[in-house]
Amino acid sequence: MAFLLNLAFTIIEVIGGLWTNSIAILSDAVHDLGDSISLGLAWRLDRLSQRGRTPRDTYGYRRYSLLGGLITAAVLIVGISFVLWSALGRLVDPQPVNAPGMMALALIGIAFNGAAVLRVRKGSSLTERVVSWHLLEDTLGWVAVLIGAGAMAIWDLPILDPLLSIGISLFVLWNVLRTLRKFVGIFLQRTPAGFDLEEFEAAARAIPGVSGVAHTHSWSIDGDSHVLTTHLTMPAGLARDQVAGAKQAVRDLLDAHAFEHVTVEVELEGEEQGHRGTKGVEEGGAQSAPEPHAR
Structure with missing residues (x-):
């Protein structure tokens, strides 16, 4: 009309x-x-x-x-x-x-x-x-x-x-x-307006069990819906629920409505981090299955 x-x-x-x-x-x-x-x-x-x-x-x-x-x-x-x-x-x-x-x-x-x-x-x-x-x-x-x-x-x-x-x-x-x-x-896939990436990484490092945060990337699909990927470094030998808890804590730092697609990759200390060939590791060194997009 x-x-x-x-x-x-x-x-x-x-x-x-x-x-x-x-x-x-x-x-x-x-x-x-x-x-x-x-x-x-x-x-x-x-x-x-x-x-x-x-x-x-x-x-x-x-x-x-x-x-x-x-x-x-x-x-x-x-x-x-x-x-x-x-x-x-x-x-x-x-x-x-x-x-x-x-x-x-x-x-x-x-x-x-x-x-x-x-x-x-x-x-x-x-x-x-x-x-x-x-x-x-x-x-x-x-x-x-x-x-x-x-x-x-x-x-x-x-x-x-x-x-x-x-x-x-x-x-x-x-x-x-x-x-x-x-x-x-x-x-140009710039960081979404209003999202402070450095502040996010500092808060993620403060999560229990997280010793490092790297390769954090965030961009917007259409100005309203955003995407974020990040790599967490954690000590070897952590229990599965500790790893899962750290991932959920990262998502809790974000606006669930705005960040519709969030991928959190976990790597053990001493593991080489990079954009290629890096796989998440759970308890006991087993490779985790690719995690679906989460709201």
Whole structure:
């Protein structure tokens, strides 16, 4: 419903922007086009992500949402560049606009975006909450257009239109670049935001029986679901329940909701540690079976 509302209003904005000769409204039309693409992709990818893991996509399809975000960001950057170029030309040569028409479109914009906010804010998923905040920002943007159009209806200030356009465009561009920075961090498999790896390793070393922690790696699948692998060094001859207890203590250090895939490898003291050929050892030196992903 939010996608259809946003797409319908984007078409109205393009027609209305040409009718009122308002570059501010056309700039918001570009913004809403990007929102429509985002909502459509989120809708489609949300359904796709429910398929779960496959032999080729072992973490499922949730990472596809990042691809949708990159496509949306590319569309917005191209559109905003065009709008900014047009708005700068209007600053040099301001043109009269249809202020009453802008006010009418602003009221429609507040109604459409407000209805979309009310529809999406009932959702419980993180995506729905983020989209809800984004649509609320759009609603407030139309309030600003309404105020600016009201001022132009009273005073002859056509320069307000390109100024509003530049302000809206720069605000959207700042949000797009901020989002892109997060995407880049996820694609480069950086440590998830808010997770202190050094603090985690220090806490893991304090677990009884653990004499060392190495090869700790953590990354995010889609910004919400994270992965962690780590190697614990423990004295030889420990009982199985002590080893199992240490593994569980490591998982207890993590947010079970955010870290969906956790692998803890245990090695005996004196054993060579490395990324290859290293197998977990339980009581008596027996090799442990590969441990499944644990929540």
